[in-house]
Amino acid sequence: MTTPTTRGDHRPGRLHLNAFLMSSGHHEASWRLPESAPDATGHHIAHLQRLARIAEAGKLDSVFFADGPGLQGEVGRRPAGVLDPIVVLTALAVVTERIGLIATASTTYNAPYNLARRFASIDHVSAGRAGWNVVTTAGPDIARNFGLDDQPAHAVRYERAAEFLEVAYKLWDSWEDDAIVADKESGVWADAARIHHPEHAGTHFSVAGALNVPRSPQGRPLIVQAGSSQDGKDLAARYAEAVFTAHQTLGDAQEFYRDLKSRTLAAGRDPEHVRILPGIVPVIGATEAEAQARERELDELIQPEYARGHLARLLRVDPADLPLDRELPADLPSEDEIEGAKSRYTLIVRLARRERLTVRQLIGRLGGGRGHRTLAGTPEQIADALQEWYDDGAADGFNVMAPVLPSGLEQFIDHVLPILRDRGLFRSEYEGTTLREHYGLARPASRYATAPAATAGI
């Protein structure tokens, strides 16, 4: 790893850290380790509650769950069942007090009224800690669970996502903060003039409203976005407050960072109001050799045939066209031809070409973090690598993807965080109580507010 540059004066804040949680860990073979318990899956809530409490003890900004409403790919080679993310977030909200809670939900396979209501509800139950990772959900397998033969086209999905968000914003704003008066004497419980009916009529949606949930503590949940295609970046520039992204090199990450911040400015928003968090997979050892041994231990548990099938689906080729000990075929589709996970596709192809990896080597590189950057080293080396990206304008923080859970998250908190704290780069205690406060973002006023809105929730 390179020596970090001096921290620039232009970045006075601290970095933001999200724990991306996933069953027994992000490494696809993590469940096969001796340490992994049978209940370290996405359908055992006690496991997920334990992980959230660990992240909260580390004072992380938030925890996050990916999601798609379907079983995808070959079933049976790694933990596959996952509870509904709204249920998961609620169960975590009840057993935690400060950490932010971010769930993924699809704008393609939900109705805006129902989903806006669910996130407002979680924001109430968690006292202002809800976040929504907005996805358009790629893949024909999932489309077939919802009466479609194939997914809607990429551009159509993103157009629908933007309108979905407009509708959701109107619904979240539909009760002014001070709509509830609860005057027993006069019998007026709410001021009907402060409950608004959006009457949205658009291309994809027609929604009367109002929402049947009063305005929530954060006004609306934190909006997160994780697609890095052109459409994805444009959606993020208009709406996102935090962005999860995947980059292998500092240069790629810096380019993405500059691009998204300038798109945000062009969309009429303050670039400081979107936090960019590249994913990292920390493989931590007391020595560099120990970390590398851990990485090897995990990679040797990968099942190459299974992983090759997964790679083939991602690249839209036949598994037989991917001999394990050769490089990727020359004639792969261009990103334009890919209808889902466009930017991930490009990242993987570029990684393989740049480093002239065989399919087997590529599978090893992807097994840990599916295209995210793996950092195998000592706590000091990992802290250096994070600081470098932070100082050099590639990140406002990181999406921490522990290869093994809970141990990888515990190691990160116990060994990497103290170094970041010593350098003044990460908080020692929560300063706010809401997810927006953790990310340094203001509570939005209702667009319908007829009088100065209260700053606290109702």
Next chain:
Amino acid sequence: MTTPTTRGDHRPGRLHLNAFLMSSGHHEASWRLPESAPDATGHHIAHLQRLARIAEAGKLDSVFFADGPGLQGEVGRRPAGVLDPIVVLTALAVVTERIGLIATASTTYNAPYNLARRFASIDHVSAGRAGWNVVTTAGPDIARNFGLDDQPAHAVRYERAAEFLEVAYKLWDSWEDDAIVADKESGVWADAARIHHPEHAGTHFSVAGALNVPRSPQGRPLIVQAGSSQDGKDLAARYAEAVFTAHQTLGDAQEFYRDLKSRTLAAGRDPEHVRILPGIVPVIGATEAEAQARERELDELIQPEYARGHLARLLRVDPADLPLDRELPADLPSEDEIEGAKSRYTLIVRLARRERLTVRQLIGRLGGGRGHRTLAGTPEQIADALQEWYDDGAADGFNVMAPVLPSGLEQFIDHVLPILRDRGLFRSEYEGTTLREHYGLARPASRYATAPAATAGI
């Protein structure tokens, strides 16, 4: 009240009790009582968690929440905002251990894959305590939140509901109980041959599956139904395991009970496998006079103009056609012309005609329980009334709708339940751990089971 008849030998079991929970209580003016706290609403989870704990301390079978995805009627005269019921159930599951948890969800405004997943998820989180009250959701106001100008016709909604349930059953069964093998050595996490793809293709839905949640502790949630129209009863006969219903007289309740049990038999199911629970609104006093005074106190807080508007919407007439001190107009629509809440409509019109009630009197009768039977009296009188309906073949138990919450539920548990227990009519301790066990119902096997299924959840 009449003296109860001797308990019939043909009914060896105990009765089942569900606590129907609603903000500050079922009486529409309950929020105006001095005792009602400002946070006794449907959007403060601590209030709802407190109610569920009270019901669990009383060893009730279950708690239940009504729901509709919209703000209905005139807003502002009583607590109106309610958290998403899936969020509520999950938050209750985490702070309770034994009581069953039943939420209402619409087959008209949800996708089967998403909703089946949510209930399976709650069943996992609660270790087998989830129940789903299946509704088709009446009302044009709600339809307008989902891109429709008006609700689909009654018959179409029920046809869709039946197919929705068929799809949900297939999805809940899609993982066999023993599909997960978690063999680290061979790298096989699940036996793909025991995860089935329903590939449902029907009139309303096309759903490939499998579900992305392993089979849940109860196999599937308890199915509850609460519509008493002809279509509603037919749906209940085919699918319901518990039925909530509203009757004012013993004769009406007996007729409904016999009718539904015989329809269940005709649908090829054991009539014992559907539990019928009429709603009751207990207004409890140490003396009969004290109970009646409490009833008056509540009724005097009703706002007649607001209540008349609500009645007018229910009867599909103009409020101006309902002078407060006259009986209902003679020329009301027939039930056939009503596209939602058909049976409630008929119940209210029959009640008004039978007792020759003025609009003002009718409003008083409906203010407490919206058509459910109000029992105002001593604990002994209320226990007698419940026993009479139970002994005389009108009920397998009751849906307890406390007029004021939490006090009305606490009084019922502290004063009525001990009498029922002395008579051997209600449990003193939970005997099972799942909602199905509380209601005396077996865990269903997966339709796809290729080998004897395990009886315990995974």
